Amino acid sequence: MRTQVCIIGGGPSGLLLSQLLHRKGIDTVVLERKTRDYVLSRIRAGILEVGFVDLMRAAGVSERMDRESFAHDGTVIACNDEQFRISFREHTGTDVVVYGQTELTRDLYDAREAADGKVIFNVENVVINEVETDAPYVTFDVHGKQERIDCDFVAGCDGFHGVSRQTIPLSVRREYEKVYPFGWLGILSETPPVHEELIYSCSDRGFALCSMRNANLSRYYIQCSLSDSPDDWSDENFWEELKRRIPSAAAESLVTGPSIEKSIAPLRSFVTEPMRWGRLFLCGDAAHIVPPTGAKGLNTAASDIHYLYHGLLQFYEEKDSEGIDRYSEKALARIWKAERFSWSTTNLLHRYPDMSEFDLKMQLADIAFLRDNEAAQKVFAQNYVGLPY
Numbered sequence: 001m002r003t004q005v006c007i008i009g010g011g012p013s014g015l016l017l018s019q020l021l022h023r024k025g026i027d028t029v030v031l032e033r034k035t036r037d038y039v040l041s042r043i044r045a046g047i048l049e050v051g052f053v054d055l056m057r058a059a060g061v062s063e064r065m066d067r068e069s070f071a072h073d074g075t076v077i078a079c080n081d082e083q084f085r086i087s088f089r090e091h092t093g094t095d096v097v098v099y100g101q102t103e104l105t106r107d108l109y110d111a112r113e114a115a116d117g118k119v120i121f122n123v124e125n126v127v128i129n130e131v132e133t134d135a136p137y138v139t140f141d142v143h144g145k146q147e148r149i150d151c152d153f154v155a156g157c158d159g160f161h162g163v164s165r166q167t168i169p170l171s172v173r174r175e176y177e178k179v180y181p182f183g184w185l186g187i188l189s190e191t192p193p194v195h196e197e198l199i200y201s202c203s204d205r206g207f208a209l210c211s212m213r214n215a216n217l218s219r220y221y222i223q224c225s226l227s228d229s230p231d232d233w234s235d236e237n238f239w240e241e242l243k244r245r246i247p248s249a250a251a252e253s254l255v256t257g258p259s260i261e262k263s264i265a266p267l268r269s270f271v272t273e274p275m276r277w278g279r280l281f282l283c284g285d286a287a288h289i290v291p292p293t294g295a296k297g298l299n300t301a302a303s304d305i306h307y308l309y310h311g312l313l314q315f316y317e318e319k320d321s322e323g324i325d326r327y328s329e330k331a332l333a334r335i336w337k338a339e340r341f342s343w344s345t346t347n348l349l350h351r352y353p354d355m356s357e358f359d360l361k362m363q364l365a366d367i368a369f370l371r372d373n374e375a376a377q378k379v380f381a382q383n384y385v386g387l388p389y
């Protein structure tokens with residue numbers, strides 16, 4: 001089999017790249033380790049920066065998103081029983097869009113299917129070969145048979161546990177990591193959201209986030225211990241703990257119900273450099289991870305796709321390799337800023353097990369500064385809605 005760009009991973013990064021390139025007549029094959037249903041069962045991100053929304057439009061897959069998503073022009077920050085709002089629109093002139101990762105991934109799969117795009121599911125033993133040459137190829141097993149795809153480029157969109165990053169030799173690869181001493185316990189429930197905007201809440205008992213997917217689907221999180229398991233938390237205990245961590249007015253109006261999904265995500269900051277090795281390009285979670293506090297995970301994946309898509313267009317349409325040659329540099333410049341925002345927002349709002357009295361006072365002073373200072377709110381808003389590509 002031959003294609004122009006072999007994409008490893010059928011998550012949002014890989015599908016978006018495949019669909020964008022298809023619209024420009026560039027052929028791709030997507031290799032996915034799981035089934036479509038499995039990928040669509042993963043409940044993850046829900047806040048899209050305007051850059052992501054523009055890419056979905058460029059990919060021709062925005063129809064349902066434009067109809068069903070809704071805009072948020074601000075967010076609420078709470079600290080124990082006090083709260084204040086940061087307006088995105090006032091400080092940046094733009095909003096963020098609420099549309100679940102599951103939904104946009106479904107839209108991308110539907111679009112690839114409608115265009116007869118080649119997505120091969122249930123692949124095993126993917127090996128990326130000869131990316132230092134002009135003739136890379138990928139081998140994999142499917143239905144018990146080994147297959148080979150020859151290609152011009154390989155896009156490694158296979159998430160944190162994929163093979164693409166591991167293909168870059170350790171002598172070339174440098175990794176930067178911070179593992180946080182807590183996780184997020186999240187539940188999804190078919191209940192109306194407690195508030196029309198997200199509430200990020202710092203409390204003496206730890207962090208909580210009130211979020212949503214639509215008018216009758218809410219996503220709530222509480223900071224938890226890394227040793228906790230979702231089975232340790234009954235729905236009732238979750239709701240009680242959430243109520244203790246959010247302002248009392250929100251706690252009183254919270255509508256509770258059975259969870260339809262419950263999971264724990266450990267928090268990690270991670271970046272690998274470089275994001276290009278020969279003809280292999282890493283995109284999204286394959287190259288970097290952020291703690292979800294600033295809603296940047298999926299959005300950083302989108303900015304990688306933006307840089308790679310334009311680099312590949314420049315290569316195929318103008319015979320100019322500048323875009324792909326500078327892919328790693330351009331992508332990383334933006335990634336590190338998103339890493340900084342996600343790390344600082346995590347520090348601002350979470351309780352660390354080893355915090356001293358002094359650390360606690362500093363945290364409260366940081367939150368008060370953000371509450372009282374226009375410039376600080378503007379900086380927060382600029383980062384939250386997404387830095388320019």
Ligand SMILES: Cc1cc2nc3c(=O)[nH]c(=O)nc-3n(C[C@H](O)[C@H](O)[C@H](O)COP(=O)(O)OP(=O)(O)OC[C@H]3O[C@@H](n4cnc5c(N)ncnc54)[C@H](O)[C@@H]3O)c2cc1C
Pocket residue numbers: 008009010011012013014031032033034039043044045046047101123126157158159160161162163263264265283284285286292295296297298299301
């Ligand atoms: C539990 C959880 C909660 C999250 N919540 C948020 C949130 O609230 N907000 C936010 O912004 N971000 C969140 N994120 C991050 C966000 O979901 C990711 O940044 C986003 O999924 C990245 O997309 P991706 O396509 O790069 O990687 P993935 O979505 O991980 O997709 C990679 C794909 O590659 C496939 N794959 C892996 N290995 C191979 C292989 N060897 N061969 C072929 N295919 C392979 C995988 O099956 C997967 O389908 C969360 C992540 C997790 C794990």
